[in-house]
Structures are given as C-alpha cells and as structure tokens.
Amino acid sequence: MAGQEIINKTMDPSDLDTAGACAVIAGLNALVRELKEKKLRVSSWYGQFDLAGNPILSERINRGYGYTPLEGAEDDVNFPWFLYWEIAWVFVNNEFRPGQKVLDLGGSSSLFSYYLASLGCDVTTIDLQRDLVDNANEVAGRTGWALKNHVMDMAVMDFPEKFDHITSICVYEHIPLFVRVKINQRVKALLVDGGKFSITFDYKNPSRAAMINTPEDVYEQFVKPSGLKVRGNDRFQESGKNYLLHPFYYNKALWWYKKEAVLNGHFRPWEFFRTKDKNDYTFGALFQEKCRER
Numbered sequence: 001m002a003g004q005e006i007i008n009k010t011m012d013p014s015d016l017d018t019a020g021a022c023a024v025i026a027g028l029n030a031l032v033r034e035l036k037e038k039k040l041r042v043s044s045w046y047g048q049f050d051l052a053g054n055p056i057l058s059e060r061i062n063r064g065y066g067y068t069p070l071e072g073a074e075d076d077v078n079f080p081w082f083l084y085w086e087i088a089w090v091f092v093n094n095e096f097r098p099g100q101k102v103l104d105l106g107g108s109s110s111l112f113s114y115y116l117a118s119l120g121c122d123v124t125t126i127d128l129q130r131d132l133v134d135n136a137n138e139v140a141g142r143t144g145w146a147l148k149n150h151v152m153d154m155a156v157m158d159f160p161e162k163f164d165h166i167t168s169i170c171v172y173e174h175i176p177l178f179v180r181v182k183i184n185q186r187v188k189a190l191l192v193d194g195g196k197f198s199i200t201f202d203y204k205n206p207s208r209a210a211m212i213n214t215p216e217d218v219y220e221q222f223v224k225p226s227g228l229k230v231r232g233n234d235r236f237q238e239s240g241k242n243y244l245l246h247p248f249y250y251n252k253a254l255w256w257y258k259k260e261a262v263l264n265g266h267f268r269p270w271e272f273f274r275t276k277d278k279n280d281y282t283f284g285a286l287f288q289e290k291c292r293e294r
Helices: 013-017 019-037 058-062 081-092 111-118 130-143 177-190 215-226 255-263
Strands: 101-105 122-127 147-151 163-169 191-203 282-289
Touching: 013 019, 013 081, 019 081, 019 111, 081 111, 081 163, 081 191, 081 282, 101 111, 111 122, 111 130, 111 147, 122 130, 130 147, 163 177, 177 191, 177 215, 215 282
Parallel strands: 101 122, 101 163, 122 147, 163 191
Antiparallel strands: 191 282
C-alpha cells in the first residue's frame, strides 16, 4: 500500500548508513570493547563463545562468497555485519526506552540482549543452552544490568508479567515449523496493549528445516498465528539480494559436513554432490504489535 514504511524486508548493507543505524553501530562497538576489557563473555552470531575465524570452517563459509566486513567493526570474527544489521534494524524501528520490559527469545548471552540491558531496559531472556544462561546471569551480576535469564523452552514459556517488547534474533529458523507456529500463538498473551513483537530470521535458507522462503511463509508462520497487527508494510518485501551461503553448497565441498547434513534431514541424498557458485540466502525482519484494547 502506498505510503507504508518499508520495514518488513530482507537486509541490505545500505540500511546501516542511516544516522540511527550508525549510532547503534557505534554503541555496539563500544559495548564489545567494554566486554573485552572486563573479560565478560558474549555469544557470537553463531550462538557460541569465541569463534576461531578459521577460513575453512563452516561458520566462515556461511558468510558467503565475497564477504566484506563492516568498516570499523570492533570484532568481525564474532560479529559480522549481518548481526549488526539485525540489531540495528530492530532497534531503529522500535522505541526501546529505559525501564521497559523486554523478553528476548533464544538470546541468552547475546550481544543484542546485552545492548538493550546496557541502555537501561529490563531484559529477560530464555534459552535452552544452560551455559549461555548461566554466563548471562553472571554478566548481569557483575554489571548490575536488569538482565534475567532462564533455561526455558519457547514453546512452553510462561511468565506472570507482560512485556513491552518481545524480540528474537535469528532463532526461529532453527525451530520446527509446527513449533514456531505454536510459539507465535502464545506471544500476544505476553504483550501489554500496544506491545511490540520484533524478530529477524533466515530468509530462503535452503535447508529443509528452515522453510521461510516467501512472503506467504512469513504471513502463515508468524502473522496469522500471532493475531497481531503488522507494523509498516503489510506484505514482506524481498530484494532478491543474497549475502549468505549454506556451507552444504560450498564449491569446495566439505564431505563430512554434507554427510551430517543429509543424515540430519536438512538436505536430500541426491543433492550430496551439488554445489553453488552464488550466495543463496539472506536475513529478514518482521515487526508486529498488539492493538490496544478498548
């Protein structure tokens, strides 16, 4: 519809050129430096601590052909520009304020949850990985941030309080489709009136487990089950530009990786020898809100 702000979309490096995004980038760089100085651990974009940066590892290959670091990034080894885009895009398209209650799904020990907590938000995270939860609680104790972290399954999350924001940064593609729908059916009840639900996710990831490939997928998996109002453009907009490569299709095939991916059901056996010479997927973001009840 004409006049709608285009915020529900796939990522583009140019999104990081705005004044708002540049301010977030500067804040993230400062936070990464502070965490290093205080020897506080933060999970990487891969959801684990201290990536090695080895160019032959699947994590590096996943960054795609021709990957270029964000200029001035404090720690590109652990936090590529994709993650900066996710954080900046969610932040600039919301109004996070000190004291607001935020529930971050799957984000224990993440740079995003730390960033919000460092700005004075009252952040709660849930995660299945005990080490990430325990570490985040230790960081909260040492910094004094309002940051509470729980080992909890998103599918059965239950809280006595409601939240001003519910967020999730690239978690949903790792969850079975029927479960992600179940989760999204629960989100509305956990939001205050006018509360915001903001997420990022893999878009067109070729793994059979991801399955977020079209604007219709975005609607059926997230908008329809949540019962929330979409903020900005109603129909998810894809640019057609892909920045990531699934390691399964790397043109210098990693046979051990391919074997595991097939055994886990992410790819069909007859795709075993297939490779790609172009990047095949990207990240996207979706913004929804709970309408105020009269």
